[in-house]
Amino acid sequence: MSETLPKAPVRRALRVKPATTEDKIFFGVSAAAGYSSLVLIVLILIFLGLQAWPTFAQQGIAEFVFGTGWSNAEEQYSIGPMLWGSLLIATLGVILAVPMAISIAYFIEFMATPRLKRTATLFIDLLAAIPSVILGLWGLEVFSYVGADWGRMLNETLGFLPIFSNVAESFLRTPFIAGVVIAVMIVPIISSVTREIFSQVDDDLIKASIALGGNRESTFRKVILPVSASGITGGVLLGLGRALGETVAIFFVLNLVFDSYNWFNILEPGGGAIASLILGQFGEATASEVSALLAAGVILFLLTLVINSIAAFIVSRAQPWNNR
Amino acid sequence: MNSKTMNRAFHLEAKDINVWFGERHVLKDVNLQFPSNQVTALIGPSGCGKSTFIRTLNRMHELIPTAGLAGSVLLDGDDIYDDAVDPSQVRLKVGMVFQKPNPFPTMSIKENVISGLKLSGRKNEISNDLVEDSLKRASMWNEAKDRLDEPALSLSGGQQQRLCIARSLAMNPEVILMDEPCSALDPGSTRRIEETILELKETMSIVIVTHNMQQAQRVSDKTAFFLADDNQPGYVVEFGDTQQIFNQPVDPRTNDYVNGHFG
Ligand SMILES: Nc1ncnc2c1ncn2[C@@H]1O[C@H](COP(=O)(O)OP(=O)(O)OP(=O)(O)O)[C@@H](O)[C@H]1O
Ligand SMILES: [Mg+2]
Numbered sequence A: 001m002s003e004t005l006p007k008a009p010v011r012r013a014l015r016v017k018p019a020t021t022e023d024k025i026f027f028g029v030s031a032a033a034g035y036s037s038l039v040l041i042v043l044i045l046i047f048l049g050l051q052a053w054p055t056f057a058q059q060g061i062a063e064f065v066f067g068t069g070w071s072n073a074e075e076q077y078s079i080g081p082m083l084w085g086s087l088l089i090a091t092l093g094v095i096l097a098v099p100m101a102i103s104i105a106y107f108i109e110f111m112a113t114p115r116l117k118r119t120a121t122l123f124i125d126l127l128a129a130i131p132s133v134i135l136g137l138w139g140l141e142v143f144s145y146v147g148a149d150w151g152r153m154l155n156e157t158l159g160f161l162p163i164f165s166n167v168a169e170s171f172l173r174t175p176f177i178a179g180v181v182i183a184v185m186i187v188p189i190i191s192s193v194t195r196e197i198f199s200q201v202d203d204d205l206i207k208a209s210i211a212l213g214g215n216r217e218s219t220f221r222k223v224i225l226p227v228s229a230s231g232i233t234g235g236v237l238l239g240l241g242r243a244l245g246e247t248v249a250i251f252f253v254l255n256l257v258f259d260s261y262n263w264f265n266i267l268e269p270g271g272g273a274i275a276s277l278i279l280g281q282f283g284e285a286t287a288s289e290v291s292a293l294l295a296a297g298v299i300l301f302l303l304t305l306v307i308n309s310i311a312a313f314i315v316s317r318a319q320p321w322n323n324r
Numbered sequence B: 001m002n003s004k005t006m007n008r009a010f011h012l013e014a015k016d017i018n019v020w021f022g023e024r025h026v027l028k029d030v031n032l033q034f035p036s037n038q039v040t041a042l043i044g045p046s047g048c049g050k051s052t053f054i055r056t057l058n059r060m061h062e063l064i065p066t067a068g069l070a071g072s073v074l075l076d077g078d079d080i081y082d083d084a085v086d087p088s089q090v091r092l093k094v095g096m097v098f099q100k101p102n103p104f105p106t107m108s109i110k111e112n113v114i115s116g117l118k119l120s121g122r123k124n125e126i127s128n129d130l131v132e133d134s135l136k137r138a139s140m141w142n143e144a145k146d147r148l149d150e151p152a153l154s155l156s157g158g159q160q161q162r163l164c165i166a167r168s169l170a171m172n173p174e175v176i177l178m179d180e181p182c183s184a185l186d187p188g189s190t191r192r193i194e195e196t197i198l199e200l201k202e203t204m205s206i207v208i209v210t211h212n213m214q215q216a217q218r219v220s221d222k223t224a225f226f227l228a229d230d231n232q233p234g235y236v237v238e239f240g241d242t243q244q245i246f247n248q249p250v251d252p253r254t255n256d257y258v259n260g261h262f263g
Helices: A021-059 A061-066 A080-111 A114-129 A132-158 A175-199 A203-211 A216-245 A248-253 A274-282 A287-316 B003-007 B050-056 B087-093 B109-113 B115-119 B128-137 B157-169 B187-200 B213-219 B242-247 B252-258
Strands: B012-021 B024-034 B039-043 B067-075 B094-097 B175-179 B205-209 B222-227 B235-241
Touching: A021 A061, A021 A287, A061 A080, A061 A287, A080 A114, A080 A175, A080 A216, A080 A274, A080 A287, A114 A175, A132 A175, A132 A248, A175 A216, A175 A248, A203 A216, A203 B087, A203 B157, A216 A274, A216 A287, A216 B115, A248 A274, A274 A287, B012 B050, B024 B050, B024 B235, B039 B050, B039 B213, B050 B067, B050 B175, B050 B205, B087 B094, B094 B157, B109 B115, B109 B128, B109 B157, B115 B157, B128 B157, B128 B187, B157 B175, B157 B187, B187 B205, B187 B213, B213 B242, B222 B242, B222 B252, B235 B242, B235 B252, B242 B252
Parallel strands: B039 B205, B039 B222, B094 B175, B175 B205
Antiparallel strands: B012 B024, B012 B067, B222 B235
16 A cells, blocks of 8 residues: 555535525525615615705704704704603603513413413504504593693602602693603503513523522512513613604694703603604695704604614623523 | 431321322322432333422422322421411422523522522522532532632533532522433433432432432432323332332332333
């Protein structure tokens, strides 16, 4: 036998290429669809940006975003109170909705019998499907009066806190009422995401906790909640995104006040919401006002984009310990 | 160990245990006695009710809405199913180690060891000594001492299982129940857990379910052989000293099973 020199291994790149025609077509269609959504977003932004440009140029971006006042006569447009109002109402809605949504999800996932579980899930999904205009009408015709009573009660008991103060002596059309309506709207979203997250909690962990002398409450707090936290946060931000974008429902139950910020007096009639501003003014808008409304749209769009990106980031990092 | 346990013949005793899941009767008239400082092995073919039985000893079936039970389980003479008894108090005295290692993923190694104290509201008993002592008793201290704050999931499967044992030990239980604790582990890890079991029995009673006949012979003093005929509830065929069960079984079915003829 003659000696053979050991050959160095030749390294090949491993890449999956679509092999068959079907595969190529499928690949192409999927890629096109994927890229087109990106293109669409960019086109929308460009369109909005072009339309909004006159306003930004005339007012200055900072003045437009943070200033006050909305006047056709002076052609002076600022969305500060609206932007702040959107955030205030959305935050209020989330604060009210989260404990409720988590309790519902816990009940459905860990306490309900299978039949009740199916029924409850169905009803929650139905609640999510109620068009917001219906919720808005309900808010206007029904809940406003109940909510006003709640507001009065809060004011009578906790009125010494600035947040619950009221000088207008009317409790209708307040950020509080808008916040509750928003909460009703986003509870189903948050609870259905949370239920999904809860259903993925490893049963062995719950058993381990019980076997270690844990009860329902300590198991929930120390075992279930920590492993679900990032997923739930994602659901909450999803709800927040929806709350910020909400138009009709808020428009029905809130006075829009352009001239001044309502920083935190949630029981005073008057506040703001960007999407409702656009809805309310668009019908009879002058040319320069249309530009201002589209500029408001750009700001809202960017805001929801940021929140959704944060949501996506948090959800993608959910349960990092599963990567092992 | 207290004097009460010393004086009693049996530390833990199951009397006429029957279990149902919905309409299905899965365990019938099980009577077993677990002496102090001894390891009792439960063996038998798959589906004969070993896991079902071991879970009756710390009231774990209460998590399953369809489960029903008859009979009693006496711990130091007191029925753990008595109406006045809080099940979570039972579980403090009767610890459990599961088939699959299940450390809490969001907690560090150290936090896992003390997790039971937090879950049962006994935070004041937490100390570094307890962490060290529990890990030592589970033969995990040397591997864990320099990485107490690392996530529990950074450990190997065998180490995770010993961490779960340490987590139980931190509760200072009188009895530990183990349901196939080595079935997900390699031979080396299995060996170490068996050594741990032999050390632990100095201070407590241990009940272990195993499909490994050699393991039952290596670690246990007593063995109970369970069997379920087709669609019938499971029952205990034979219960006695491990040596006797494996070398001179009375029942021919026990003989067939321990010699690997079925199951
Ligand atoms: N939660 C449950 N609901 C309904 N039936 C169950 C439940 N748990 C167990 N069973 C049934 O009870 C019987 C005994 O099951 P068990 O898990 O105790 O068997 P096992 O002896 O531990 O088997 P293995 O060796 O495979 O672990 C089986 O027939 C099983 O199908
Ligand atoms: Mg089993």
